[in-house]
Amino acid sequence: MARDVANRRLRAGIVGGGKGSFIGAVHRVAAELDGQAEVVAGAMSTNPQRADESAKAWFLQRSYHSFEEMAVEEAKRPDGIDFVIIATPNHMHFPVAKAFLQQGIHVVSDKPMAFSLQEAKEEVALVESKNLIFALTHNYTGYPTIRHARELVKSGALGEVRKVLVEYLQDWLMEAQEKSGNKQAEWRTDPQRSGIGGSIGDIGTHAENLLEFVTGVKIASLSADLSSNVPGRQLDDDANILLRLENGGKGILTCSQIAAGEENGLTLRVYGTKAGLEWHQQEPNTLLFKQPGQPTQVLRTAMPYMSDAAQEATRTPGGHPEGFFEAFANIYKMAIADIRRVESGEKPVGGYPTVYDGLRGMLFITKTVESAQKDAAWVEMKDA
Amino acid sequence: MARDVANRRLRAGIVGGGKGSFIGAVHRVAAELDGQAEVVAGAMSTNPQRADESAKAWFLQRSYHSFEEMAVEEAKRPDGIDFVIIATPNHMHFPVAKAFLQQGIHVVSDKPMAFSLQEAKEEVALVESKNLIFALTHNYTGYPTIRHARELVKSGALGEVRKVLVEYLQDWLMEAQEKSGNKQAEWRTDPQRSGIGGSIGDIGTHAENLLEFVTGVKIASLSADLSSNVPGRQLDDDANILLRLENGGKGILTCSQIAAGEENGLTLRVYGTKAGLEWHQQEPNTLLFKQPGQPTQVLRTAMPYMSDAAQEATRTPGGHPEGFFEAFANIYKMAIADIRRVESGEKPVGGYPTVYDGLRGMLFITKTVESAQKDAAWVEMKDA
Amino acid sequence: MARDVANRRLRAGIVGGGKGSFIGAVHRVAAELDGQAEVVAGAMSTNPQRADESAKAWFLQRSYHSFEEMAVEEAKRPDGIDFVIIATPNHMHFPVAKAFLQQGIHVVSDKPMAFSLQEAKEEVALVESKNLIFALTHNYTGYPTIRHARELVKSGALGEVRKVLVEYLQDWLMEAQEKSGNKQAEWRTDPQRSGIGGSIGDIGTHAENLLEFVTGVKIASLSADLSSNVPGRQLDDDANILLRLENGGKGILTCSQIAAGEENGLTLRVYGTKAGLEWHQQEPNTLLFKQPGQPTQVLRTAMPYMSDAAQEATRTPGGHPEGFFEAFANIYKMAIADIRRVESGEKPVGGYPTVYDGLRGMLFITKTVESAQKDAAWVEMKDA
């Protein structure tokens, strides 16, 4: 079943991401950015005409009207896709992944990984049964500064983690956008398509993943207060959550889609027994390293003092801002390298979020909702 | 009993604030900054020699060895003090205030107002029984930008408050400073002198006060997770608190004295149905006003668009940074103006934190500890 | 001669940009980012082995050992390249451009456009004689915020421009890097390959171009003080220049490659009779708009209030940082769209820097050196 992937760009297909989608184009740019892959096929919409138009706009070679058909057909072709990109609403993440995994095709999926915790567990089992790469686009872990932050913690530079503050603030659901024809808002506020989490699924999982990625410490339990600020909205659009970490540290996670004037404010602060760090996604090339009684150090992408892990995620010299696309592309870069390895009979080396991160995310959504339903009682973040 | 205060600077006395105290000198500078008062007498230490040396260093006219004596003697003198400044550790706030109030002397007291909620309630009753000014130095409310922030909320520019994030982060108690001869650390970590609150009393009350001052909305209930990160420390040095507000809004208050690399990071963010605002104490001349879909506005101290309330708290043109002392002095400026009014038979107009703010602060400490003892159960922030 | 470019990605070739080059990879990413072009051929090094290795690393279909051969051969092929990317040192910009233009192949060239003013004038004449697109990668004009800044000036929002401050500060030539095997430093400090300008050619021209692009006002005359701070270095590594503008405004342009601790600090400030603006390349998604007596407005990429010109250069919603690659890609996006237009018999619409910007840049280098040789005498910035 091994493909010959030497001396060529990998071939990718995409499910979802048709016209009007923001994230579809991001996946395409990110997948192709390093010249290591090319999107050649797609099932870009459930609406056939829209699917074809979307595929044509991207100059795709093959446009399908169903992802099931695409999975089967591509698996048969000698020039079939090497991996699939999943850029659908949440309820279609797992079914699509399953279809392609079963055809022996690698997967790069958007998050959250699945519609429910149960699905996520099935997905883990399925991936474990295959020798295939599964990457989840918790794209914010792709920033060089974030990778350096993780190295700093690992190296012991912060000491033991005592306090973590992570927040993800937006304002785009301040009003009832879901009633004004905004497709993005419609499915994200619809329990049938989003699952039980609103803001906590859409952005809270990014915050949760970032925290655990950088600190290497897992959330042990949480106490969550969820809100829905718009009449008639069924899912949360704001969350305030107390955290207790497995190492005894504590923290706060807050996310909101009704924080007036905020764009995409993902921020992480970690305080240890020796030092602290601070990072803001909107100025992602800067990482602050804070030692008590010492000058705060402004660590910057691409500078020579950055760790290898950061340098490998960097494409330009210092002062040439790398942004959202480049971070996203880093997930692809690592996943594609692993696909090449697997197809060449080597072991994958990872570095990108996987099915296990996806499972943590689904657990986070599940336990947050459970805590909120108990008036913010403490709930352990583990699968009973 | 009315003093003739026209055509002269008011005369102030100080209790506490002797050599080695940081806050004593702050009170003196702030009280005198506008040339409306002069500190002339003091009971600056319980150690007589230290009291005299401290008084001499400040060129005070009269040095006392006991605040009780000072209260009595000053009340008798024709040139006695008009008001007293209380700059002692927490357990000595109420006894001192009581002594001077009973002698008909106005009071400007450091916070928290008292050692316990019970004391605070007595203090309210005492002040209510007198025609005297009582000002509490929640000094951060003295910044022009904060006064403008309050006006913005009052004006309806933010709409209804939905979410509040307030934090106060320091790192000076990361290590067991209280065991290394640091006097400031000693009393602040000692329940006999600080009361039941550690960081929540010392800095958490500032955060609580700032939140209620700016939003005009009271905290209805809270769920508090308190920590003590240093072996042997009896009081909290870190707190993560979920808030529910009286208007249905929600929020987070976090304070810490173990946040590595943080100096004096008091930050407030308020999000309403129409707009948001953001303020950082370490860059206090800037207030961000955030309207969804509009450019964030950088509001700056002294600029012509600032409200009258802000302008009255401003002493220089734009771009001349006003800082900690000037904000502190604004509390004195307003209190002194009210003392002049009261002594001239006019009604006081207020604007500065009073005994009622002090009561809220003591309630906050009490309820936070109560919640923490119940594993962060929700507790109403009212006096049963 | 018209190519059928509908329904396919354009085909590009690259000259230069082989292994070890930073800018070669930037051109490839930028050219391909929007999925509108693909690099398929290259003459990536004058060293044949290196050329082939570089081409293979990029999965190019055709590797040439000479750009002259490439120009001729590609022009013959039915599937030949539509445009060429020039990523060579300065002295090879014009010869390469000439070879491809003469074969009817569109050109995207790095800057400065040529080795000398004389060459630049020939290049203008050549381009004017052809119905071909010539785009010059003054990439910083590709940022959405810069395009918005230009619109602001055009709209009259700043009034008449009175003062301009533009600076471009780096530190990578603080030491004699050219003697330590740094290839980038070698050719940039070598008059045989760089021409008469050092820092003013490498980065000063970006500053000059940005200033004229945003303000729409040309530099009328200049007084330049150039320095070379490293023993033995033949070209300038620092420049301080007084500017007088055609509209009577004045300004300063400073560039440096010895400014310790600076990465890639391109900054523009423009002050008019009504308002000012400020932009920093290292945080490129923010543009400050400053009206006297009004709050400074923080204008941000992708927000709804941004002009159409800015929106067309934007790929993500607010808060998703777009960086160096995306700005660079905007030059390609516009140039590629114009190539499609020209090949379809339509008129090009422009928007990207052209041969005339290239001519201004060469004039700037020439006149700056002339002024410096006269001890910073005023020199008119026009071709006598």
Next chain:
Amino acid sequence: MARDVANRRLRAGIVGGGKGSFIGAVHRVAAELDGQAEVVAGAMSTNPQRADESAKAWFLQRSYHSFEEMAVEEAKRPDGIDFVIIATPNHMHFPVAKAFLQQGIHVVSDKPMAFSLQEAKEEVALVESKNLIFALTHNYTGYPTIRHARELVKSGALGEVRKVLVEYLQDWLMEAQEKSGNKQAEWRTDPQRSGIGGSIGDIGTHAENLLEFVTGVKIASLSADLSSNVPGRQLDDDANILLRLENGGKGILTCSQIAAGEENGLTLRVYGTKAGLEWHQQEPNTLLFKQPGQPTQVLRTAMPYMSDAAQEATRTPGGHPEGFFEAFANIYKMAIADIRRVESGEKPVGGYPTVYDGLRGMLFITKTVESAQKDAAWVEMKDA
């Protein structure tokens, strides 16, 4: 003639600074801030009624209607003033200083020191002939961060200074404020009261002084382009100046009072052979220290790593913003300490700007105007 200054606050008098003056109140606050002096007498206006009202508003003990009378009378009194504060328009700086110096009274004067270079030279000679303190309020040198910056340069941490960028940008004279009844604007744009310099005298001298104070390197020559942007205005409101330093370094000084949207933007950047530094007056508690290839360090007022020179100019712990008043007060603090020393028979130790700084400032104004009149020819900054 020695006064007994032990065990009491010094007594100060003020000339100028009456109602409507901004700087008068600043001087009073700064002089009194540390409790080491008290303003007791004044000749606060040439208008007798206004003088008296101003004195009464400050609770002064003695109000004079002429500074000459004040100098004579105060010198006679046993409780006469120890020093005089000069807060008049420029043309009255020297006559007032002279009157008090001749009476044996110490002087703290606003800048520029005199109306003309000739006056400045007389002033130097006069001060040299007396055993009196003369301090000039180049107040920006009073910031702890600036004092630390100077220590950094002195220590060799920057290496040899190669490039200096200093700017001072305001916008308050964008329009013809001098024709709208703005008293501040009137005298500052009037050659009869300001002297030959407009913006270069008012703010350019601060920039020049800051540069020489921090670097310890003098300006050797300059090439100045001055502008007047408002019809009918006789003095410059904008200046762009090339600098050459005595050590071979180069730089730029720009000042403006027509830079739309700027408040009080004094900024200093210094680049040496080893490192650079950056400072912004509007956020004065932060100093950036930039080493090539190392993380930029954020140096902050009051932190333990700051030099003794900075600590002595600091009154609060880290994170308690010190501002304009405190920096201004540091000039007074040092001058008052020196007055105490001189009156006690000790030698003064300095640290504050003196008559020699004042002379440099007048030379700067003179040479800048001379250069501008020669179309920005190079002019040596020394007294022929």
